[in-house]
Amino acid sequence: MIPELSDRTRGWLRFVWEKATTPDDWSSRGAPLAWWDQESLAPMCVFPRWDLSESAAILPVLCDLTPAWREVYTRIADELVGRHTTFWAAIDWLTFIGPQRDWDSAPPEWITFLPQRLRGRRYYGTAWVANGVEPWGLQPDPVGADGNLFFRGFFNFMLSVYRYVSGDGKWERPFQVTGYQERRFPWTHRNVAEFIYLQWKEQPQGAFCENTKIFPFCLSAAGLGLQLYDGVAGTRFHGVYGAWVEFAKKYYLVRDRSGRLRMFPIYYDPVADEICGFPDPFCAFAALVTAHYVIPQAPEFGTYLYEEAVRKLGWSDPSKPVVNALPDPRFLTTGLLCARELGDETTRKRLGRYAEDHFDPRWFGDENDRFGWWFGLHEPYPRGQQSALLMLCEAGEPGAWSRPFRAPNLRKFSEPTVEGIDYPNLGVRQAWNDPEEGVLHVGVCAQTPSRQGRPTAFRVTRLPDDAVVSIRCDGAPFARWRIVSGGTIEIETDIREHRFRIAMRAHEGTALRAGRGAAAALGGGSGEESAASAGAVHAGGAQQAPRPYVPEPAAVSCACCKPGGI
Amino acid sequence: MDLRPAKSMLLRILLWTLGAVMALASRWSRRFRAQLARDLIVEVRTDDGVARHFIFRNRRVSSRSGSASSPDCALCFATAWQGFRALTAWNPAGRIYDGLLNETVRLEGRTPLLPWFAFLQAAILPLGPRIRLPRTPPGAYTQPAASPAVDRFITREPAADELDPEWTAAHNQRAKLRFTRAYKGKPPPLF
Numbered sequence: 158m159i160p161e162l163s164d165r166t167r168g169w170l171r172f173v174w175e176k177a178t179t180p181d182d183w184s185s186r187g188a189p190l191a192w193w194d195q196e197s198l199a200p201m202c203v204f205p206r207w208d209l210s211e212s213a214a215i216l217p218v219l220c221d222l223t224p225a226w227r228e229v230y231t232r233i234a235d236e237l238v239g240r241h242t243t244f245w246a247a248i249d250w251l252t253f254i255g256p257q258r259d260w261d262s263a264p265p266e267w268i269t270f271l272p273q274r275l276r277g278r279r280y281y282g283t284a285w286v287a288n289g290v291e292p293w294g295l296q297p298d299p300v301g302a303d304g305n306l307f308f309r310g311f312f313n314f315m316l317s318v319y320r321y322v323s324g325d326g327k328w329e330r331p332f333q334v335t336g337y338q339e340r341r342f343p344w345t346h347r348n349v350a351e352f353i354y355l356q357w358k359e360q361p362q363g364a365f366c367e368n369t370k371i372f373p374f375c376l377s378a379a380g381l382g383l384q385l386y387d388g389v390a391g392t393r394f395h396g397v398y399g400a401w402v403e404f405a406k407k408y409y410l411v412r413d414r415s416g417r418l419r420m421f422p423i424y425y426d427p428v429a430d431e432i433c434g435f436p437d438p439f440c441a442f443a444a445l446v447t448a449h450y451v452i453p454q455a456p457e458f459g460t461y462l463y464e465e466a467v468r469k470l471g472w473s474d475p476s477k478p479v480v481n482a483l484p485d486p487r488f489l490t491t492g493l494l495c496a497r498e499l500g501d502e503t504t505r506k507r508l509g510r511y512a513e514d515h516f517d518p519r520w521f522g523d524e525n526d527r528f529g530w531w532f533g534l535h536e537p538y539p540r541g542q543q544s545a546l547l548m549l550c551e552a553g554e555p556g557a558w559s560r561p562f563r564a565p566n567l568r569k570f571s572e573p574t575v576e577g578i579d580y581p582n583l584g585v586r587q588a589w590n591d592p593e594e595g596v597l598h599v600g601v602c603a604q605t606p607s608r609q610g611r612p613t614a615f616r617v618t619r620l621p622d623d624a625v626v627s628i629r630c631d632g633a634p635f636a637r638w639r640i641v642s643g644g645t646i647e648i649e650t651d652i653r654e655h656r657f658r659i660a661m662r663a664h665e666g667t668a669l670r671a672g673r674g675a676a677a678a679l680g681g682g683s684g685e686e687s688a689a690s691a692g693a694v695h696a697g698g699a700q701q702a703p704r705p706y707v708p709e710p711a712a713v714s715c716a717c718c719k720p721g722g723i
Numbered sequence: 724m725d726l727r728p729a730k731s732m733l734l735r736i737l738l739w740t741l742g743a744v745m746a747l748a749s750r751w752s753r754r755f756r757a758q759l760a761r762d763l764i765v766e767v768r769t770d771d772g773v774a775r776h777f778i779f780r781n782r783r784v785s786s787r788s789g790s791a792s793s794p795d796c797a798l799c800f801a802t803a804w805q806g807f808r809a810l811t812a813w814n815p816a817g818r819i820y821d822g823l824l825n826e827t828v829r830l831e832g833r834t835p836l837l838p839w840f841a842f843l844q845a846a847i848l849p850l851g852p853r854i855r856l857p858r859t860p861p862g863a864y865t866q867p868a869a870s871p872a873v874d875r876f877i878t879r880e881p882a883a884d885e886l887d888p889e890w891t892a893a894h895n896q897r898a899k900l901r902f903t904r905a906y907k908g909k910p911p912p913l914f
Contacts, residue, residue: 185892188899195901196912203901203912247897252897255884261757266759266835266909268842273854276842277754284902289883292866298878303867341876348888352876359873360864367863408860420854434854435817435838471824485832485914529812532914543914589846 159598160222160553161587168528169548170219171604172539173227173583175403175527177236182242185339195355198487200284201269206246208541209237210311210378215545217561219551220322220698223599224569226588229580232484234319235327241312241336247299249286250308251337254295270423272431281644283424287368288337291368301352307366310379313353317385318390321561324570343413350386353379354394361397362427370424370433373405373443377450381562384454388565395454402455419446420467441466442488447634449494449549452667453559473504479511486532486543493550500555509550516547524606524642526581556713568617573661577616582608583652595624599657603649608652617659618636618645624661631656659713726796726908731773735788737807738767738775744788744847745777749784755846758839761908765840766794769808773803777840796832796840814852815841832912 181190190197194208214228216459240246244456263271263282270283275657282288282363285304289295300309316328326346333341356364363376380398387395409432411420420445422432446465449461464473472492473479481489489508498717513517517531521539529539530547549558561565572590575597583606590597597617603609620626622644628635630650635657637649648657725879748755757783768774776791798819800806807826809818822828830837845851868874883889885907886893897903905911 185890185896188896197760197914199914200905200909202904244893248900249895249902252893254862254886255882259906262760262906262908263758264764264905265758265761265839266833266911267905269838272840273845276846277752277757281765293882295880296865296878296885297880301876301878303864303877330779334763334879338887348876354874356873356875359868360862361865362860362862371864396891408856408858411857418854422856425856425860430859432854432856436814436852436854438820439816439838441843470820477824478826480820481829482823482834483914487914490755535803587895591856617875684752689877 159589159591160220161600162219162585163551163590165223165518165528165601166548166552167584167586167604168526169215169544169551170229170233171522171584172527172529173233174581175543176212177233177543182247183240184335185244186246189191189245189568190239192538192541194543197540197542198485200270200282202542203284204246204249206241206308206311206699208545209241210315211238211542211545212656213315215549215552216318217321218549218557220569221557221560221566221583221678222553223588224566225571225573225590225599226575226578226585227324228576228578229314229585231319231323231325234315234322238312238315238319241315241331244335244339247305247308247335250288250305251335252300252304253284253286253351256287256290256291257281260285267713269435269502272429272433272435274431275429280429281367283367283370284458285367288413290368293368295337296335297340299336300334300349302363304368305587306353306364307372307375307377309349309353309364310375312380312382314378314382314384316349317382317389319348320389321385321565324567346386347390347392348392350392353383354392354397357397357401362408363401363402365403365427368425369428370426370673373409373422374447374450375448376401376649377454380454381450385565388562389567391672402451402458406458418462418469419448421462438469439482442470442483445470445488447492447497449491449498449558449573452495452498453562455557459495460499463492463499467492467501467504469494472508472720475503479507481511481515482682486530487546489515489547490543490550494546494558496556497550498555507665512547512550516543522581527606571619573620573659574618575599575615576618577614577647579613579615580650582611583603583613583615587656595661595663597657598663599659600652600655601652603652603655607654611652612649613652614647614649616641616645616647619643620646621661621663623663625648625663627660627662629658629660727771730802730807731769731771734769734803734807734810735775737810738773739788741788741810741844742775742777742784743786743849745843746851748785748847749782755843758846759784761838763796764794765836766791766797767800767806768797769800769803769806771802773806788910794832796834796836798840799829799831799838805872805885810844813850815844830894835913842897 168325176192189205193205195203199678216234220230259641268276328346331343331345334344363371365371366375370628383394383486389440403675413419420434420440423443424430433570444462448462467473489678493508503657521527575588581604584602585601587598641647731764759779762786763779764776766776777787778785809815812818
């Protein structure tokens with residue numbers, strides 16, 4: 158069966174497109190728009206950059222579903238990465254300077270995230286990065302620091318996502334990252350990845366996030382970024398993660414005599430030699446929250462963390478109810494993602510039902526064309542981080558999450574590609590090359606319902622030079638297409654549900670030739686497909702210049718989606 | 724012989740003792756007080772008639788028998804004996820979770836407050852599992868990276884103990900953060 162994007166996935170993509178492509182000011186003089194999540198997973202993740210990385214995570218998976226259509230993922234990834242170079246992305250590192258003076262004013266809920274022995278003592282709260290304290294000194298560059306791994310590691314992950322969906326090396330050229338006192342620091346993607354690798358090689362424990370807390374969660378995301386970078390750039394940086402897994406199994410993982418999980422830390426503080434952890438069975442949460450990052454990199458270890466966690470919590474036991482003891486949906490969502498990924502159908506169904514019943518999935522927007530998870534919260538937008546993670550559960554079959562990391566599809570960059578889709582008016586369900594059949598399958602739809610029926614066009618590029626092309630649309634021969642340049646054709650259609658079957662038959666010794674239908678499109682004709690239809694236009698013949706294509710700006714007309722929010 | 728009254732009394736005594744010790748700790752222990760930054764009411768009650776609520780106000784603790792009109796969170800057991808056994812167990816969290824699974828325990832209100840309350844109890848009655856690694860991981864990253872290969876990527880400057888006072892934009896933005904406001908008293912997000 159040819160993969161395609163589900164309705165919900167397309168609806169979520171529509172919302173992320175809108176968030177990413179609506180300009181907002183992430184400098185120190187502005188503020189991210191209200192739809193960027195600054196609430197979830199407090200206190201660690203109440204900064205808008207977490208919404209960037211969570212929103213980016215689904216893009217490689219979607220790209221593997223529609224490998225022949227990537228331009229929207231590319232634009233979204235580019236916008237997310239761009240925001241991650243700004244003041245607001247690093248606001249904690251740039252403004253939580255020195256010791257935390259109000260350490261004893263922590264909300265009670267956040268004291269839970271302190272090591273047991275250090276609660277009530279002068280110990281900085283989780284998320285207070287303490288940039289500037291000894292022995293580290295002030296480190297003005299949020300990327301080039303001993304700590305701040307959560308910034309750097311997730312940033313590299315996003316850069317790698319961009320590279321994977323776009324195929325281009327834009328971020329391999331020097332760019333500037335905003336630092337302390339508005340200073341700018343030049344980096345390239347390669348340098349970011351290399352720094353993570355070299356630092357990790359020197360420190361097998363792993364680098365820390367806040368000064369001084371080592372989070373397996375953040376390290377595993379950093380590892381995932383290295384794994385993806387190796388896949389797209391041909392480097393060999395990811396080996397450090399394998400060494401860390403062995404280190405973690407030996408020193409961070411505590412098992413009982415039968416090998417069952419007893420303890421896994423949320424973080425380890427090497428200066429205090431203390432961990433933040435929870436008593437049984439809640440240690441499962443620390444294992445679970447990391448598991449989906451581990452699975453693509455170290456499947457056996459990731460599977461162990463997942464299986465032990467859901468066993469402890471009773472989620473994998475059909476005889477027990479699904480209890481979500483903490484209101485934060487993240488843990489159950491991660492369990493659902495891992496269950497889907499590993500093909501644990503029993504647990505997937507149980508957790509999926511819980512999510513449907515409790516996490517409030519809803520269509521929204523002035524045309525009900527956006528989708529998100531609302532969690533029963535009376536907020537103007539779906540919670541970004543939580544929704545993004547849940548959408549990973551919706552996209553693809555078992556193995557879909559791991560595939561971009563373990564078996565990256567780089568072939569797509571040299572295969573026929575759909576471009577110039579008038580998104581978000583026209584949406585894409587399916588864009589899949591079948592090299593054995595020599596067919597590109599393209600499924601389009603009215604992503605914005607009110608635009609249904611309007612004329613539109615899109616291109617297919619990177620067609621083999623010697624191909625003879627014939628197209629069927631919705632099962633019937635299709636004539637409304639033309640050659641625009643070598644290897645590129647343009648298809649005229651309307652904004653509506655259509656299924657195109659673009660067949661490319663090799664015809665040795667001649668260049669790309671259109672069928673009679675193309676000639677008919679230029680000058681009128683029946684559009685019937687026949688053996689005689691091949692060869693109407695030869696290379697160097699009547700080729701026209703590409704029609705300039707300018708997509709419409711994203712329509713933002715409903716109150717809840719306008720910049721600035723409600 | 725009906726032991727329920729005796730079991731109820733055991734739980735009542737336990738909860739009264741807990742309240743009394745917390746009250747003393749909140750007066751005498753700076754470390755204990757440092758964890759009481761918010762005014763809250765936490766309630767423990769049972770379906771068979773035992774109830775006590777713990778009042779946290781101005782970094783002092785007091786407790787009263789009976790239910791509060793609107794506790795911030797509540798831990799509810801089916802029976803007093805179950806509550807007594809859970810709260811005196813080596814690992815109360817495990818007992819409570821088992822109760823959630825068999826629906827003899829309910830959590831109400833802002834449930835993330837309950838781990839905090841449990842940790843306060845554990846601070847006074849240090850029973851239960853110690854949350855520590857069995858051995859110190861080697862090679863601790865406790866000093867700045869020394870090797871040139873890594874050091875060349877890092878920009879270091881002398882230590883600083885506060886945000887540059889002249890960078891007013893940064894001060895303004897930091898003040899808006901959820902993190903900052905939570906430390907100033909605004910309730911943190913539920914999730």
